[in-house]
Amino acid sequence: MQYRTLGNTGLKVSEIGFGGEWMDGTFEQALAVVKACEAAGINILDCWMPDPTRRSNLGDALQQLGSRDRWIIQGHLGSTWQNGQYVRTRDLDQVKPAFEDLLARFHTDYMDLGMIHYVDKPEEYRAIMADSPFIRYIRELRAAGTVRHVGLSTHNPEVAKLAALEPEIEMILFSVNPAFDMMPASDNLDDYFGEAGEQSAVDGMTPERAELYALCEQTGTGITVMKGYMGGRLFDAAQSPFGAALTPVQCIHYALTRPAVASIMVGYSTPDHVAGAVAYETASDTERDYTRMLGEAPRHAYFGQCTYCGHCAPCPQGIDIPTVNKFYDLASLHETVPDSVLDHYRALDVTAGACIACHACESRCPFGVKVADKMARAAELFGC
Ligand code: SF4
Ligand code: SF4
DSSP: OOEEEOGGGOOEEESEEEEGGGOOSOHHHHHHHHHHHHHHTOOEEEEOOOOHHHHHHHHHHHHHHTOGGGOEEEEEESEEEETTEEEEOOOHHHHHHHHHHHHHHTTOSOEEEEEEOOOOOHHHHHHHHTTOHHHHHHHHHHHHTSEEEEEEEESOHHHHHHHHTOTTOOEEEEEOOHHHHTOOTTSOTHHHHSTTHHHHHHHOOOHHHHHHHHHHHHHTOEEEEEOTTGGGGGGOTTTSTTSSOOOHHHHHHHHHTSTTEEEEEEEOSSHHHHHHHHGGGGOOHHHHOOHHHHHHOOOOOOTTOOOOOOTTOOOTTOOOHHHHHHHHHHHHTSSSOOHHHHHHHHTSSSOGGGOOOOOTGGGGOTTOOOHHHHHHHHHHHHTO
């Protein structure tokens, strides 16, 4: 395993990390994944997920292995669990108990990286940093050593640039993959895949993202990567915005070759998944090379596709939007809905038919997904 310095934090992090958001299942499964990570030399864990079961399983696994202090943990402030759903909030009545719950479930009294959770609007960023009660709480945690370094998570390069200019924020968790990097502000990829041909596909990063990476290098703002696989969509030619499939090794290589990037957080639910990502460490240059695929790819627009990130929650009807979207996307790949997908869909507590088209979720979606339309299509496809 190769280790990199996470910008001004000075922390040495494994270039392959562990994104805990996908770690569902039992404690035994979590323990097996953590053991596989430790055996491979992975030492950084992102845990934005407020789901108490996931927190407890991972925290108990670290406790059983006696390895908490060997891990660098990104703990998020503002990601809370309310009435069985993820809720992003700056309300300290919710933020404080959620952060204390995170510490308790990880059997620890500190987080290496205290993440200002998910800020995608510049105006929200400015409101937080303008001496809000939320940032004052984070400063208190930092002064007490409960949070060792302050970071911020965002999908928006404009917010990321503001954070990179703020010395108080030492690192960012940012969504990086070739599709996102080539998504122009107009949402029209043709500008980047058009007449300039193959080379534009390879070097077609949007200016604001190129500026962000350069700025982070300049200011020493380390980057850890989320959405490196674009929710798995990049592995499937039918779902990939490029119309061609990338491999996990190619996606990892893309992320790790962006300036200022120290580590990519990869989601695992089995030790085999860990092995699949760690294979990057011994992959050949040919296996890592993504440029040929991008250069030869058909041209597709990306914006509006679900990455199953879950940021659209909560839904007043209790719909698990990313899961419904995932089942819908899976089923759409087939001429008729596979029985296995239908069974899983019907087992959901609330199905898409409950959607009242309030559109509340859409304002929280960083990827412009027309959720209400998609719920209507899912209800029609699955019959409920
Ligand atoms: S539009 Fe539908 S899915 Fe979205 S929050 Fe409203 S009810 Fe829930
Ligand atoms: S609809 Fe948007 S916010 Fe919700 S899971 Fe999909 S990409 Fe994420």
